[in-house]
Amino acid sequence: MKQSTQNYKRVVIKIGSSLLYSSDHELDAEVVSSITEQIADLVKEGKEIIIVSSGAIALGMSVLKLSERPKELSFLQAAAAVGQHELMDAYRKFFKQKGLTCAQVLLTWEDFSDRKRYLNAKNTLATLLKLKSIPVINENDTVSTEEIKFGDNDRLSALVATLVGADLLIMLSDVDGLLDKQKQVIKIVDGITAQVKSLASTSRKKTCVGGMITKLDAARIVTDSGIPCVISNGRKKGIIVSGVREPGFEGTLFLPKGVSLAARKRWIAFSAKPKGRIIVDDGARKALLNKKSLLSVGVLGVEGDFNAGDIAGIRASHHEEFARGKVTISSKELDKVKGSRFEKEIIHRDNIVIWA
Numbered sequence: 001m002k003q004s005t006q007n008y009k010r011v012v013i014k015i016g017s018s019l020l021y022s023s024d025h026e027l028d029a030e031v032v033s034s035i036t037e038q039i040a041d042l043v044k045e046g047k048e049i050i051i052v053s054s055g056a057i058a059l060g061m062s063v064l065k066l067s068e069r070p071k072e073l074s075f076l077q078a079a080a081a082v083g084q085h086e087l088m089d090a091y092r093k094f095f096k097q098k099g100l101t102c103a104q105v106l107l108t109w110e111d112f113s114d115r116k117r118y119l120n121a122k123n124t125l126a127t128l129l130k131l132k133s134i135p136v137i138n139e140n141d142t143v144s145t146e147e148i149k150f151g152d153n154d155r156l157s158a159l160v161a162t163l164v165g166a167d168l169l170i171m172l173s174d175v176d177g178l179l180d181k182q183k184q185v186i187k188i189v190d191g192i193t194a195q196v197k198s199l200a201s202t203s204r205k206k207t208c209v210g211g212m213i214t215k216l217d218a219a220r221i222v223t224d225s226g227i228p229c230v231i232s233n234g235r236k237k238g239i240i241v242s243g244v245r246e247p248g249f250e251g252t253l254f255l256p257k258g259v260s261l262a263a264r265k266r267w268i269a270f271s272a273k274p275k276g277r278i279i280v281d282d283g284a285r286k287a288l289l290n291k292k293s294l295l296s297v298g299v300l301g302v303e304g305d306f307n308a309g310d311i312a313g314i315r316a317s318h319h320e321e322f323a324r325g326k327v328t329i330s331s332k333e334l335d336k337v338k339g340s341r342f343e344k345e346i347i348h349r350d351n352i353v354i355w356a
Helices: 029-044 056-064 073-097 115-130 154-164 212-224 239-245 263-271 282-289 331-337
Strands: 010-015 048-053 101-107 133-139 168-173 229-233 252-254 276-280 299-304 311-316 321-326 352-354
Touching (some): 010 154, 029 073, 048 073, 048 115, 048 154, 056 073, 073 101, 101 115, 115 133, 115 263, 133 154, 154 168, 154 263, 168 212, 212 229, 212 252, 212 263, 229 239, 276 282, 282 321, 282 352
Parallel strands (some): 010 168, 048 133, 101 133, 168 229
Antiparallel strands (some): 229 252, 276 299
């Protein structure tokens, strides 16, 4: 199935640790050379490319002669500090050979949760692209305590794609795509259902975390935001160029939803970390699904600790979270007025994103 490529100008490419970390536990220079050469060709065509690269911890492990991924956080952070230098030095060297510059950008989840920092990061990346410099983004593992929860930067690549309003996300690994039960590549996925997720498995490699499960979670974020996503094998010749020119020709193509979220609602839905949850009754749930604001009379309970302006999840009693929104009052104040009439909306309908 061919997709129109005329609008695929801004592309986020996620590069997994398994690609960069060779069998002899060294940086795979041949792979890095191939990746940078393909990106250089796309830049010459007028494409805007952003890299989200794993590999710092794995390369740090190599330098520090660690045979297995550390479990202790301080050791993970130390390996990242050593490996990040090795990683950027490789990208700088190979991009320089192609007449291009690259820029190191290290982000933490707080850079997405805080709206001001989120917009600052967005402006910085836009300026780098305007200056024809390739942003190379990684989780700031040396200070982040959340890194091991998300795994292999898959979620980060999806958040970056929504942040910059990308036209396409390509996630490269050492697998050919999402496989069915007969171990054949599924070419097209139109919606990430429970059945699709049942085909995924986690990574068992000693140098990385994540796997297909985290890639499907990332694919869901971007497709819900109206961005198509491709998962493919980064060791195949010309895979990046073919992925941009004809998504789905190689690997698995995840089709976007027909209606994409506005930039602010993408931030509410995926980038801002919820500080708590609001439990609502069935009447409030139906009203929210009909694009109404959340009122205090429909609130049954509060979980967590949040302030006015924070993001909170919304769930009905005995059900999973079905929406998120930006609250107008604190959790303590809401706990006092829940179930009663209050002079203003708890969450205005313009600040609510519905999952289902």
